[in-house]
Amino acid sequence: MVNGSRAIATALGLWTQAIAYEKPSWPIEVESPALGLRCATGPELSCSSREATPLLAVVKALRGADVDVPPARVIISSEAPASAGLGSSASSSAALASALAELAGAGLSKEELYRVVMEGERAAHGNPSGVDPAAVIYGGTIVFRKGAGVVGTISPGLSVPLIVADSGARRSTSAPVLSVIRFLDRIGGLRDSMIGLVEQIIDLASDAIRKGSLEDIGNLMNINHGLLSAIGVSTPELEELVHAARRAGALGAKLTGAGWGGSIIAIAQPEKTNDVVSALSAHSRWVRALEAGAEGARVVEASY
Numbered sequence: 001m002v003n004g005s006r007a008i009a010t011a012l013g014l015w016t017q018a019i020a021y022e023k024p025s026w027p028i029e030v031e032s033p034a035l036g037l038r039c040a041t042g043p044e045l046s047c048s049s050r051e052a053t054p055l056l057a058v059v060k061a062l063r064g065a066d067v068d069v070p071p072a073r074v075i076i077s078s079e080a081p082a083s084a085g086l087g088s089s090a091s092s093s094a095a096l097a098s099a100l101a102e103l104a105g106a107g108l109s110k111e112e113l114y115r116v117v118m119e120g121e122r123a124a125h126g127n128p129s130g131v132d133p134a135a136v137i138y139g140g141t142i143v144f145r146k147g148a149g150v151v152g153t154i155s156p157g158l159s160v161p162l163i164v165a166d167s168g169a170r171r172s173t174s175a176p177v178l179s180v181i182r183f184l185d186r187i188g189g190l191r192d193s194m195i196g197l198v199e200q201i202i203d204l205a206s207d208a209i210r211k212g213s214l215e216d217i218g219n220l221m222n223i224n225h226g227l228l229s230a231i232g233v234s235t236p237e238l239e240e241l242v243h244a245a246r247r248a249g250a251l252g253a254k255l256t257g258a259g260w261g262g263s264i265i266a267i268a269q270p271e272k273t274n275d276v277v278s279a280l281s282a283h284s285r286w287v288r289a290l291e292a293g294a295e296g297a298r299v300v301e302a303s304y
């Protein structure tokens with residue numbers, strides 16, 4: 001997608017929660033106990049935690065959108081592992097922005113929330129396409145193009161779980177993205193052919209998802225993974241997971257996110273899902289069978 005082709009993204013039923021309490025005075029405190037992240041900032045919006053940079057960018061963007069952010073303590077917890085290709089930065093930014101906006105009494109539209117979360121994504125990885133915030137905020141299963149945004153929604157979406165496994169290798173999003181741009185620039189005419197193939201895969205996969213044809217979706221995921229391997233973003237660990245899933249009966253498996261680590265997703269007939277989960281568990285410490293096409297970001301509770 002970094003080179004202009006479309007991508008399909010789905011919201012997974014993997015939730016990030018932010019709980020915000022108003023405080024009588026500064027600083028704003030943002031904490032994520034699982035990440036060991038703690039940031040206390042005055043009105044200048046800076047703190048020593050590098051990991052908090054995207055979160056501070058979100059607070060800044062809220063102010064830019066005329067949300068009068070009050071001093072607050074916010075605790076973020078996520079079911080998603082961080083830096084594993086599953087969009088944890090977009091979901092934590094969306095949770096933080098929604099909680100602080102609610103506290104400020106400002107109802108943000110989804111479009112406003114999207115613009116705010118994009119500032120967090122820019123701080124996290126430079127030149128994001130926006131696909132992660134779109135999936136997180138709008139929910140469902142979407143077709144996305146960098147520059148154009150959501151160019152289609154696929155309903156009813158997938159009605160079987162996607163099996164997700166984390167390879168455990170952490171990486172930044174920007175490094176593999178830059179390597180792909182460089183690689184595609186060096187392969188001459190093949191570049192356009194590969195982008196053309198991806199475009200065809202997206203059209204066929206959109207139809208297959210609409211029809212609920214798991215076998216077709218699986219085949220297309222396998223072809224897509226082959227292309228991602230060819231452009232150099234797979235790793236031995238990701239290959240091991242992809243092949244373990246297929247050996248256990250998955251109809252398809254591919255790496256997800258930017259690559260060079262992070263996670264794979266696999267799809268299987270419902271009766272094979274448990275076999276795939278247990279096969280992956282031999283190679284990964286984090287394996288889940290998750291709802292695809294889940295609901296987008298929402299405020300769960302507000303009490304005054």
Ligand SMILES: Nc1ncnc2c1ncn2[C@@H]1O[C@H](COP(=O)(O)OP(=O)(O)O)[C@@H](O)[C@H]1O
Nearest residue numbers: 032051076078082083084085086087088089092
């Ligand atoms: N549970 C969490 N609580 C607070 N912030 C989080 C959490 N998970 C991720 N983040 C934010 O997202 C950043 C990770 O972003 P990134 O490496 O791009 O991962 P991903 O590929 O999962 O989006 C962290 O540095 C932090 O700012």
Ligand SMILES: C[C@@](O)(CCOP(=O)(O)O)CC(=O)O
Nearest residue numbers: 085086087128129173257258
């Ligand atoms: C690789 C890419 O398409 C998605 C990156 O997602 P993640 O940060 O790996 O979850 C980059 C982008 O779209 O911004």
